[in-house]
Amino acid sequence: LTVQLHDYNGGIAPSGLFWTARVPDNAVQVSSHAATIEVHDLPVVDSFQIFGPVEVPATASYAIRWEATGAVRHLDPSSDDPSDPTNLSATFRDVTATGTFSASSITHPGGGPFSIHGVIGVAVWGELGNERNGRFVK
């Protein structure tokens, strides 16, 4: 039986922006075939379970490297509906990716502060590339 005990995420902004936070531009480095991100003490929340009713302050630090391995895929919009998941123009490649992830919560169900450090391992799946969506899609 699998039980989720922590869920660190970027929260949902009043605009609806989902689990997303601005980070310093130099936190993300991009080359023609690879990308890295390294952030420290990014303010997040721990909702313990995905979409859980309680959130407590938390921070996350992580470093991830994506490296393109697959063939280039060109995507053209399959729909004009902006809410459609295929309403984008993009060039993507599958990747291998690895990294580390640490997080700290102000408290947890066991009581008191809680922190964790882990190797997030090899990506089950991932991709990188360039995309245009919304008003930039055409």
Next chain:
Amino acid sequence: MQRRQVFFAVTLTLAAVVLAGCSKKPTAPASSAITDAGAAKLMAGVTPEQFRNWIAIHRARHAQRALLGKPEPGDPSPIPGGFAPGVHIFAPGPTDFGLQGLDVEPGSITDFNGFAAIGYFAGTAVGSDGVTYDMLNDMRIQKGTYAAADGSIQTGTFAFT
């Protein structure tokens, strides 16, 4: 040492993927949801100093905006779609994994032109309690130009955690 399992920063879809791959059964989160009374109990172990320190950390813009409910000039807008009401994110990836396909939007920001990357990770982590946990992560980045909610054209770098 007892090995417990935990998901971190994981989408429902990713959970389905990994659970399927490991032949594990998903749990029903509502069965152990934390109530308001539970929240009070949860916070009971936090000292005022700890709380002040953490609030200080969360005076970062993102948390502050969430508390105030006011977007800042230049803030990006979420993608209009999503895989559930209020969940403005999709789950791109191989349909064999139960994901939505390789032609699906990976970003959370709309009116965007730039670089994007996504990775679904499965790993392990050691907690401050000494226990080793399973860890799943859905990590994404977007870096480029976007039209902000106020109509201005901006550049920025964003992380989906």
